Amino acid sequence: MLVEWIIPLLIGWTAGWLVNYFSDVLPLTRRFSKPVCLQCGSQFSLKEYLLFQRCPNGHARSFRVWLVQIALMALSVYAYSHPTALDYWFKAVLMIYLGVVFVIDMEHRLILHPTSVTGSLIALVLGTVSHGLTPTLLGGLGGLVIMLVFYFFGVLFARIRARRMRAQGMEVDDEEALGQGDVILVTILGFLVGWPLIWFLILVSTLLGGIVSFFLVIGLLITRRYNANALMVFIPYGPYFILGAALIVYFPNFLKALLPN
Secondary structure: OHHHHHHHHHHHHHHHHHHHHHHHHHHHHOOOOOOEOOOOOOEOOHHHHHOOOOOOOOOOOOHHHHHHHHHHHHHHHHHHHOOOOOOHHHHHHHHHHHHHHHHHHHHHOOOOHHHHHHHHHHHHHHHHHHHOHHHHHHHHHHHHHHHHHHHHHHHHHHHHHHHHHHHOOOOOOOOOOOOHHHHHHHHHHHHHHOOOHHHHHHHHHHHHHHHHHHHHHHHHHHOOOOOOOHHHOOOOOHHHHHHHHHHHHHOHHHHHHHOOO
8 A cells, every 4th residue: 555655655746846946947047947046046956956955055945845845745645546537647747837836926926928838738638638628718718808807907906006106105016916927827727627617716716815815914913014005015816826726626526515516
């Protein structure tokens, strides 16, 4: 029995290593390159990077590295032990893409075009395999249309926010309530989950983002750091869309419990 778990553990560990590597280099160089220390910029040797050692200047790797490794190993074991219509090896590839988008958007508030192109190909293939071509394309179209509506509302909100910041003598930034990358991401995830589940993904993701925002505000109130401008800070929504997609793909029993019909 122990031997049986070696495969998903190794796949999860490898997936975590790839997610960490892509998340370290793509935001900086937009290509596969030698990883560098995010604190001092010194290059890692292959041995140092593979074994998660300190950089040549002695800086330790971030806590995110270990969190990603553990999370993807756990997800890999779960996916292996809970087979669904989508083959385990497909889900193993998918977890790398979802992990990269999640980490980069959390840390840099970016959804990169190279990951979007790669993700669209993965989602089209996996969507077609799991529920057919027509629901796959309709899911992508539905995600695009719904998110475009939200996007233009976000543009309007950003203009109101900028006007308010100018009135208060604050420097106006180029933050968006919902970026174009989010629209593209949900279109890709629409291919993955298909129609009609794309609307459920958007609903769950929005609720998750709202819940986290609520607790952030509560935390600011408790620590007495809340002010009138706290609501002007946008949170990255990409990670919540990723979590919504992961719930649907990897935890179908959760979906059945909410949507028994």
